[in-house]
Amino acid sequence: MNKEFLVYFIIACVKILLVFGVVQLMIISMIWLERKVMAHMQVRLGPMRVGPHGLLQPIADGIKLLFKEDIIPQKASKLLFILAPIMTVVPALITFAVIPFGDKVKILGYNVDLVITDINVGFLYVFAVSSLGIYGIVMAGWASNNKYSLLGGIRSSAQMISYELTLGLSLIGVVMLTESLSLVDVVNGQAKLWNIVLQPLGFFIYCTSAFAEVNRCPFDLPEAESELVAGYHTEYSSMKFATFFMAEYANMITVSAIAVTFFLGGWHGPFLPPVVWFMLKLSACLFFFIWVRSTYPRLRYDQLMNFGWKFLLPLSLFNILITGFIMILKG
Amino acid sequence: MTAIPAATTTTHLMTINMGPQHPSTHGVLRLLLELDGEMIIKAVPHIGFLHRGVEKLAEYRTYHQCIPLTDRLDYVAPFSNNLAYALTVEKLLGMEVPERAQHIRVILCELTRISSHLLWLATHALDLGAMTVFFYCFRERETIYDIFEMVSGARMNLSYIRVGGVSRDLPGGFLEKTRNFIAEFPARLNEYETLLTENIIWKKRTVGVGVISAEDAIDYGLSGPSLRGSGVNWDIRKAEPYSSYDKYHFTVPLGKNGDVYDRYLVRIEEMRQSNSIVHQALNILPSGDFIARIPNITLPPKEDVETKMESMIQHFKIIIDGIKPPKGEVYTSIEAPKGELGFYIVSDGSSHPYRLKIRPPSFVNLEALPKMVEGRLLPDVVAVIGSLDIVLGEIDR
Numbered sequence: 001m002n003k004e005f006l007v008y009f010i011i012a013c014v015k016i017l018l019v020f021g022v023v024q025l026m027i028i029s030m031i032w033l034e035r036k037v038m039a040h041m042q043v044r045l046g047p048m049r050v051g052p053h054g055l056l057q058p059i060a061d062g063i064k065l066l067f068k069e070d071i072i073p074q075k076a077s078k079l080l081f082i083l084a085p086i087m088t089v090v091p092a093l094i095t096f097a098v099i100p101f102g103d104k105v106k107i108l109g110y111n112v113d114l115v116i117t118d119i120n121v122g123f124l125y126v127f128a129v130s131s132l133g134i135y136g137i138v139m140a141g142w143a144s145n146n147k148y149s150l151l152g153g154i155r156s157s158a159q160m161i162s163y164e165l166t167l168g169l170s171l172i173g174v175v176m177l178t179e180s181l182s183l184v185d186v187v188n189g190q191a192k193l194w195n196i197v198l199q200p201l202g203f204f205i206y207c208t209s210a211f212a213e214v215n216r217c218p219f220d221l222p223e224a225e226s227e228l229v230a231g232y233h234t235e236y237s238s239m240k241f242a243t244f245f246m247a248e249y250a251n252m253i254t255v256s257a258i259a260v261t262f263f264l265g266g267w268h269g270p271f272l273p274p275v276v277w278f279m280l281k282l283s284a285c286l287f288f289f290i291w292v293r294s295t296y297p298r299l300r301y302d303q304l305m306n307f308g309w310k311f312l313l314p315l316s317l318f319n320i321l322i323t324g325f326i327m328i329l330k331g
Numbered sequence: 332m333t334a335i336p337a338a339t340t341t342t343h344l345m346t347i348n349m350g351p352q353h354p355s356t357h358g359v360l361r362l363l364l365e366l367d368g369e370m371i372i373k374a375v376p377h378i379g380f381l382h383r384g385v386e387k388l389a390e391y392r393t394y395h396q397c398i399p400l401t402d403r404l405d406y407v408a409p410f411s412n413n414l415a416y417a418l419t420v421e422k423l424l425g426m427e428v429p430e431r432a433q434h435i436r437v438i439l440c441e442l443t444r445i446s447s448h449l450l451w452l453a454t455h456a457l458d459l460g461a462m463t464v465f466f467y468c469f470r471e472r473e474t475i476y477d478i479f480e481m482v483s484g485a486r487m488n489l490s491y492i493r494v495g496g497v498s499r500d501l502p503g504g505f506l507e508k509t510r511n512f513i514a515e516f517p518a519r520l521n522e523y524e525t526l527l528t529e530n531i532i533w534k535k536r537t538v539g540v541g542v543i544s545a546e547d548a549i550d551y552g553l554s555g556p557s558l559r560g561s562g563v564n565w566d567i568r569k570a571e572p573y574s575s576y577d578k579y580h581f582t583v584p585l586g587k588n589g590d591v592y593d594r595y596l597v598r599i600e601e602m603r604q605s606n607s608i609v610h611q612a613l614n615i616l617p618s619g620d621f622i623a624r625i626p627n628i629t630l631p632p633k634e635d636v637e638t639k640m641e642s643m644i645q646h647f648k649i650i651i652d653g654i655k656p657p658k659g660e661v662y663t664s665i666e667a668p669k670g671e672l673g674f675y676i677v678s679d680g681s682s683h684p685y686r687l688k689i690r691p692p693s694f695v696n697l698e699a700l701p702k703m704v705e706g707r708l709l710p711d712v713v714a715v716i717g718s719l720d721i722v723l724g725e726i727d728r
Binding site for chain 1 (some may be wrong): 345347369383456459460461462463465466467470525526530532535536588708710711
């Protein structure tokens with residue numbers, strides 16, 4: 001084994017551990033942030049007891065869930081039931097492999113890219129992986145052997161498949177401008193001007209589809225507690241439930257990171273170090289998620305489908321058309 | 332591709348049990364739903380999980396002892412229940428209530444209407460996913476409950492209204508606190524409306540959902556905002572004024588289409604009107620006695636009981652024996668927040684009602700639910716249940 005490979009291997013491992021750790025930390029802080037921000041928007045205080053201003057609340061929640069009895073319904077399909085939460089959380093986490101969170105830095109004489117790996121088809125990788133998450137939800141809905149879970153599972157599979165499409169199409173405009181599928185190139189292309197200026201329509205479509213993709217309000221139908229009790233995770237308890245919970249937040253962070261990468265200039269920004277800029281933009285996106293949740297009611301299932309197929313899909317195709325047209329005009 | 336022959340594809344209806352522990356059936360309503368996919372083929376409400384036998388219990392209590400039972404019917408609007416019962420007994424006795432008491436009753440009943448509608452709005456919005464409105468409404472409801480606590484000492488089961496008036500005079504500081512509340516409430520109401528009324532998702536969820544025509548609404552015996560949402564102008568406060576409601580200026584908001592959205596608009600506007608009624612009532616509140624002083628029916632003043640032998644005996648007699656109204660049958664109804672709340676009493680001349688029948692608005696309104704939801708989607712059920720504003724306490728009794 002030569003030295004170069006060893007260094008490469010070590011750097012990769014450190015990066016993976018770092019990103020994984022940071023994402024986990026973000027999930028934890030996101031849970032706290034969501035509860036706090038929503039509380040303040042709703043004229044209440046939110047968690048206050050565990051730690052200063054409830055800072056340790058997510059940890060307390062985690063510990064509580066960990067020690068709860070883990071129930072598997074007798075008539076559930078056991079293997080799928082156990083596999084489902086894993087299937088949701090893993091894709092949510094591994095998407096981060098291609099997201100650049102900073103410029104090249106020199107550490108101990110070695111050039112290190114602040115991205116776990118720069119694949120030349122990063123764009124496709126992101127979508128291939130993130131659409132895997134649906135399987136987990138469908139499996140959870142089916143394996144629970146519960147009617148509410150089943151309805152939740154059906155809803156979410158239909159919803160996620162529909163919106164995956166517009167989600168992908170909304171980014172095509174950016175890919176056309178960058179002329180590359182690599183996420184590093186996408187970020188580098190935004191050094192002067194962020195893509196949100198060039199692709200406002202694309203950004204709008206992306207945001208809308210992203211909400212549907214991660215099952216967040218106003219598209220949180222699969223887990224609409226007023227209709228389907230808790231949707232696909234009705235029968236889940238203990239750590240399995242916590243895993244679903246984590247997956248939801250991880251997904252939110254992932255789609256926010258993609259939004260930052262594709263539209264908001266990635267790590268570019270004046271004065272502050274790139275990583276800080278990346279985190280700032282990411283936090284802004286996540287804040288937006290919470291803000292929307294505390295403002296809007298929930299759409300109905302058929303309306304959501306109509307909206308996706310009859311409005312968003314034509315709009316995203318139109319966006320691609322316009323982008324192509326302008327690119328040809330400009331030469 | 333070969334087409335699948337029609338004979339080989341069979342669909343099965345899925346029967347789903349919604350409630351009684353379901354989060355959005357507002358208490359312990361149980362709905363049996365037959366679903367084709369998410370479409371509702373048949374909806375059957377099952378009730379009775381909260382049955383306490385209030386009507387039967389009343390037969391073993393004196394007329395005064397029945398008042399706490401009425402609190403527990405529509406437990407989010409106890410004043411209205413108290414009032415409806417007291418009015419019925421008063422009609423049976425053929426007695427007059429002092430003016431001050433009448434206006435106090437109006438103030439409290441309209442505050443009750445606001446608090447009941449606030450709870451409706453909060454839960455209705457929460458059912459449709461708008462979480463924030465819930466907390467805003469509860470903030471204002473809390474203020475109203477503080478006022479109630481000042482008046483009666485309790486927050487929920489108030490039992491403040493008595494046969495012949497109210498149990499005691501308004502406490503000091505009441506007028507000021509209520510004035511403050513009604514001064515700021517319209518602005519709060521606008522706040523809720525910014526979140527919902529023109530919100531495109533809110534409209535998508537409510538416009539054209541759970542439609543019931545004016546004829547159907549009358550045929551089903553709907554009352555209250557659920558009836559007025561369909562455009563039927565029927566408000567007992569206007570049609571058969573009680574408790575000097577004829578002295579107030581207010582309009583009865585009406586809907587047009589009879590859908591969830593119109594019922595929403597009607598209730599929002601009703602809160603504004605109630606606010607204005609309370610405002611008027613505070614301005615014209617006369618001085619005088621808060622309860623009619625009729626021996627053998629109402630208790631003598633407390634000071635007299637402590638100082639005069641006759642008053643003490645009278646007090647003792649009323650508490651032990653109760654009041655003995657003449658033989659007869661009587662029905663009175665009022666416009667409770669949820670619709671027409673009626674009490675029917677049969678008296679055999681003894682100190683207990685021979686029979687007490689309650690006409691709860693929610694019970695009748697709920698009967699229209701299957702008609703409103705059949706052929707629609709599962710999410711519409713929660714929207715429609717919310718818009719009917721049912722309380723299981725008075726449905727099951």
